[in-house]
Amino acid sequence: xxxxxxxxxxxxxxxxxxxxxxxxxxxxxxxxxxxxxxxxxxxxxxxxxxxxxxxxxxxxxxxxxxxxxxxxxxxxxxxxxxxxxxxxxxxxxxxxxxxxxxxxxxxxxxxxxxxxx
Numbered sequence: 001x002x003x004x005x006x007x008x009x010x011x012x013x014x015x016x017x018x019x020x021x022x023x024x025x026x027x028x029x030x031x032x033x034x035x036x037x038x039x040x041x042x043x044x045x046x047x048x049x050x051x052x053x054x055x056x057x058x059x060x061x062x063x064x065x066x067x068x069x070x071x072x073x074x075x076x077x078x079x080x081x082x083x084x085x086x087x088x089x090x091x092x093x094x095x096x097x098x099x100x101x102x103x104x105x106x107x108x109x110x111x112x113x114x115x116x117x
Contacts, residue, residue, distance in 0.1 A: 015071055016097055022054040022064045023073075024104040027095040030074060030087040032112060041082040044111040051110040 029048055033040035046061040055061055065085065068074040073091030076083050087095070098104065 016094055021104050022049055023068055024098050027091050028106050029109045030085050031095055039084045041084045048109045048111050052107045
């Protein structure tokens with residue numbers, strides 16, 4: 001049993017090590033939106049990634065979203081003609097570890113900034 005837990009921990013660490021800045025930012029922004037009860041959708045995510053200088057294409061944004069979904073770090077739900085993004089408990093754990101590692105800097109979400117003004 002201890003061996004299986006160690007292997008899970010190694011897998012989780014390997015997954016984290018392969019995440020890039022865009023993945024990190026998506027997790028951050030999803031977390032903040034959920035904390036403020038704001039719906040965060042794929043279009044908002046793409047606009048934020050573009051504004052942060054991470055990507056210029058929606059295809060790349062979708063690739064990052066698909067990766068996070070495949071790792072069970074986010075859920076994507078169809079709600080009222082929008083695909084909203086939600087962080088999962090696994091994604092929260094990943095975000096905590098990424099924040100602690102200080103590998104990436106947080107960047108503001110233009111979507112959230114617009115919502116606050």
